[in-house]
Amino acid sequence: MKISRYIFVxxxxxxxxxxxxxxxxxxxxxxxxxQSFHMYGIIFSAIIAGIGIVQLxxxxxxxxxxxxxxTFHPKDxxxxxxxxxxxxxxxxxxxxxxxxxPMFILMxxxxxxxxxxxxAAMFGTFTYGLLRSKLPH
Amino acid sequence: xxxxxxxQIKDFISQPWPWWVGGPMIALIMFILLYFGKEFxxxxxxxxxxxADGAGEFSDFFKFDWQSQGWNLMVALGAMFGxxxxxxxxxxxxxxxxxxxxxxxxxxxxxxxxxxxxxxxxVPEFYSWESLFTLRGLVIIVGGGFxxxxxxxxxxxxxSGHAISGLSALQxxxxxxxxxxxxxxxxMTHLIFPVLF
Numbered sequence: 628m629k630i631s632r633y634i635f636v637x638x639x640x641x642x643x644x645x646x647x648x649x650x651x652x653x654x655x656x657x658x659x660x661x662q663s664f665h666m667y668g669i670i671f672s673a674i675i676a677g678i679g680i681v682q683l684x685x686x687x688x689x690x691x692x693x694x695x696x697x698t699f700h701p702k703d704x705x706x707x708x709x710x711x712x713x714x715x716x717x718x719x720x721x722x723x724x725x726x727x728x729p730m731f732i733l734m735x736x737x738x739x740x741x742x743x744x745x746x747a748a749m750f751g752t753f754t755y756g757l758l759r760s761k762l763p764h
Numbered sequence: 765x766x767x768x769x770x771x772q773i774k775d776f777i778s779q780p781w782p783w784w785v786g787g788p789m790i791a792l793i794m795f796i797l798l799y800f801g802k803e804f805x806x807x808x809x810x811x812x813x814x815x816a817d818g819a820g821e822f823s824d825f826f827k828f829d830w831q832s833q834g835w836n837l838m839v840a841l842g843a844m845f846g847x848x849x850x851x852x853x854x855x856x857x858x859x860x861x862x863x864x865x866x867x868x869x870x871x872x873x874x875x876x877x878x879x880x881x882x883x884x885x886x887v888p889e890f891y892s893w894e895s896l897f898t899l900r901g902l903v904i905i906v907g908g909g910f911x912x913x914x915x916x917x918x919x920x921x922x923x924s925g926h927a928i929s930g931l932s933a934l935q936x937x938x939x940x941x942x943x944x945x946x947x948x949x950x951x952m953t954h955l956i957f958p959v960l961f
Contacts, residue, residue: 641848649786659949710947747909
């Protein structure tokens with residue numbers, strides 16, 4: 628693992644989400660009120676560019692820096708897992724106005740209280756790990 | 765003396781970025797990670813951090829070779845640096861402002877959040893250590909964090925893993941997850957916020 632290149636990618640992500648205001652609680656609130664195109668524009672343009680990138684990788688059989696062809700693993704087929712899990716995530720996303728990327732970015736920009744949010748999110752993931760076998764998937 | 769063109773570049777980056785810059789940049793980040801043989805997904809770090817703290821003793825879900833995922837922790841660390849850099853060196857002249865619509869400024873008043881148009885902060889004041897001692901602050905920060913951490917792993921990904929990586933690869937499970945994100949988000953914003961605030 629070459630550490631510095633991943634840190635560089637992270638910096639790019641942090642500056643991008645900060646400067647495009649995707650880290651803002653108010654932008655998330657606005658999105659769920661359908662009062663601006665801004666967040667939809669970010670998400671849709673990322674997906675459209677992303678679809679193009681994935682198609683290009685597949686059609687050119689592009690190799691990664693590790694020397695292997697870049698592959699995409701199909702996710703397990705299920706409805707309850709993605710729907711229920713997604714709804715729970717969405718409740719938290721709208722409540723906190725923060726998802727995992729902005730959590731790290733805001734911590735770095737000085738909102739140190741997000742460390743408590745991170746601890747709570749880790750506890751949520753831990754709780755999922757404990758209950759996993761009892762939940763519908 | 766700093767050359768003029770450096771200052772011009774700094775001023776250029778410091779403007780608020782429109783959506784058509786932010787979105788393609790996110791896709792570029794996804795591409796860079798794919799090119800390195802990795803997948804873009806930030807919430808996986810929560811599982812890695814649990815595993816690194818010894819959660820494997822309690823559940824097999826955390827028994828995996830988390831060291832091999834260390835690169836993702838470096839992306840998270842870099843994101844923290846990115847937040848620091850953007851907020852300290854690339855802040856626009858108007859400061860930490862969320863340029864939300866006039867309609868949003870108006871609906872925020874319904875929550876008791878009174879802002880002048882053009883003066884809505886990037887992050888609300890209830891993101892502070894003091895507010896952890898208020899019910900609202902505690903519910904938002906601790907309750908919100910728990911739901912995000914639980915839901916992201918249950919759904920197998922968050923905004924980056926499903927909405928960006930998954931939908932870019934035209935994965936149906938990711939579409940179901942993103943529909944879920946919006947159902948949950950709309951319930952929270954329209955049904956639970958009015959009670960909570």
